[in-house]
Amino acid sequence: MTYDNVKVMLTKEEVAKAVSDLGKRITEDFKGKDLILIGVLKGSFIFMADLVRAIDLPIVMDFVSAKSYFGTTSSGVVDVKFDTHLEFSGKTIMLVEDILDTGKTLSVLKQMLLTRGAADVRIVTFLDKPSRRKIDIKPDYSCYTIEDRFVVGYGLDYDEKYRNLDYVGEVIL
Numbered sequence: 536m537t538y539d540n541v542k543v544m545l546t547k548e549e550v551a552k553a554v555s556d557l558g559k560r561i562t563e564d565f566k567g568k569d570l571i572l573i574g575v576l577k578g579s580f581i582f583m584a585d586l587v588r589a590i591d592l593p594i595v596m597d598f599v600s601a602k603s604y605f606g607t608t609s610s611g612v613v614d615v616k617f618d619t620h621l622e623f624s625g626k627t628i629m630l631v632e633d634i635l636d637t638g639k640t641l642s643v644l645k646q647m648l649l650t651r652g653a654a655d656v657r658i659v660t661f662l663d664k665p666s667r668r669k670i671d672i673k674p675d676y677s678c679y680t681i682e683d684r685f686v687v688g689y690g691l692d693y694d695e696k697y698r699n700l701d702y703v704g705e706v707i708l
Contacts, residue, residue, distance in 0.1 A: 541687060541697065541704035545679065550689055550703065553678035554582065554661075558589020561629075561659070561676060565592060571628045572659075573619055573648075575640065576600040577698070578633030581690035582661040586631065597621050601640050624652035633690045635660040635677070638670035645672070661689065662703070 545553075561570075570590070574583040576598050587594055597619040628648055632641055635658065645656045657675040665673075666683045685708070687693050688700030697706075 538697075538704075540707045541700070542707060543702055543704050544681070544684070544686060545689075545703040547701040550678075550701075551585070554585045555589050557659075557676055557678055558586055558591075561586075562589075562591045565590075565627075568592075569626055570594050571621060571623050571626055572596045572631050573621075573628055573644075574598045574631040575633075575644065577695075578690045578692065579631045579661075581698070582633055583631045586659070595621065599644060601644055623648070625654050627655045627657065628653045629657045629659045629676075632658070632660045634662040634664060634686070635672070635674050636664045636667045638668050638672040642670040642672050662686065662691075 570592055572583065572587060572594055574580060574596065577600070580598075583596070583598075587596060599619055630641060630644055630648070635641060641658055641660075645658065648656045658672065659676040660674045661678050663674050663677040663680045664683060665680065684705045685693070686703050687697035687706055688703045690698050691703065692698045693706050697704075
């Protein structure tokens, strides 16, 4: 499906290859280790579903819900709606996110998990947008680094719309 106001940036095929390659890399890096993936809803759900199928390891997974965006603007306040109930003390956690933008949401979630006893928290993001960073945080793994554009598709939304696109596109406002 295509929309007049969305310009394709990454095709379905490009997305699939990048996620597959990332899954292989994570498999190699964590061979023989316990791995817990926690997806940040709502945006990460499609990426995480594809990513966990590309990782050839036993995985425990859960989701948290956190939001700082409304429309195209970050509110600056991270609102955690629901939290994980997994036992992860002393274990490595991978926070899975659709896009690392200002860094506020992932910074809050990472600190929250470390405070609760995680041995290490890694950041896995589909898209990294470093030009918008407000917090000094970098992804440990990402599929793509992008310029400062407002993108949708593959889980990313504009006011809850366009998440269902199987490609990534830039919204032309």
